Amino acid sequence: MKYSREFRNADLARAVAAEIAAITDPKRHYKIMEVCGGHTHTIYRHGIKDLLPEQIELVHGPGCPVCVLPMGRVDDGIRIAERPEVIFTCFGDMMRVPGSKGNLIEMKAEGADIRMVYSPLDALRLARENPEREVVFFAIGFETTAPSTALTLKRAKKEGIENFSVFCNHVNIIPPVRALLESPDLRLDAFIGPGHVSTVIGCRPYEFMAADYGTPCVVAGFEPLDILQSILMIMRQLAEGRCEVENQYSRVVPWEGNLQALEAMAEVFELRPYFEWRGLGFIAQSALKISEAYSHFDAEIRYETPGVRVADPKACQCGEVLKGVLKPHQCRVFGTACTPEHPLGALMVSSEGACAAYYNFGRKTGERVGAGR
């Protein structure tokens, strides 16, 4: 791990943790939300929670695209995948997300031609190699992933590939964050902003958090020291009465984002009037559909999708966990009826889901380990 040593130095981590502890008001309770599922994963994998004073509570946000996709959309994807002429492609984690009547792995076992890909460009390659078949890509992801779908469609158009389409489920990070800030259930002191989403959108879109809601935001990287330093930057803002957007991850995130990627997205996508989020309900202008200019690549137009809204299983409390109202171990089926082997909810499926992070890194009761060391 020679290249990660700089960001995993234990002495430095202890020094940053001590500085955080020194400026923590012992009489105050701090609620800090890490928006991104990748941050949740780093926090539990590296035991960062145990380095923090108990006054600091980390709340897990809605930033896992697999976890926020409602069941009805999975069912729609399965309906397309069942068609005999279709090669249905998706990212690995999507394969195990339960729909109302099963998941894509089960459909594959029953004979549907479903293939896991690493990139939408792999799906386009399959379309080139199989001109007699229809290749559909199940696109999910925030602004980190949407540019790769946009780029793929631009290449498909340029090459005149007609047997390729995209079932688009891309979502935007800002609308659900705004919804959380409006939520009466949750009072947050600050946000740890998503690092790689910000590579694309930059830091400017977060300015409303500080300006309109008085909530600081620090855009953070994904190494353990990145997270600790971001928490220190937040705690300094709170201690000094400042409220700003800051960029801890400046080695990767330019303040203005990636304009070429944003232009490609603007060409290929347009905003949906509304989209359903698991646990958060319908949020206006929170997701992307294929634009008019690329509509011949839109799988929702090419194939009939039922578009039925499907409620989560009654026992499943993914919604409350996604909103940060419940911790994963407080869900009534956590670790019993819902495990990574047999997930009921999407938060247990994705390796970056909050429930999977709690389960895999031994936080089955939410206990702290060696606090303050």
Add this chain to the structure above:
Amino acid sequence: MEEKNLTLPGSCTLDHDGCVVCSDAGVPVRVISVEGDDALCEDWAGNRAEIAVDLVAPVRVGEVLLAHGGVAIGRVEEVEKK
């Protein structure tokens, strides 16, 4: 000029087996060669892959990019080894 001891800033690799769509699967890679809109790139562990570079064009051999799902979505600053 003295050559700095630089390193790629992050530990994620091209053979990352976690969730692709999650944003932590952003891989710092160095450009080895460029051919049209694609570049052969290498991560810190020596894994190589062809990465689409349309969204960060133009790129030069030796530059460090952030790759996500087979596509470069940004440029990355190297950090000095301590």
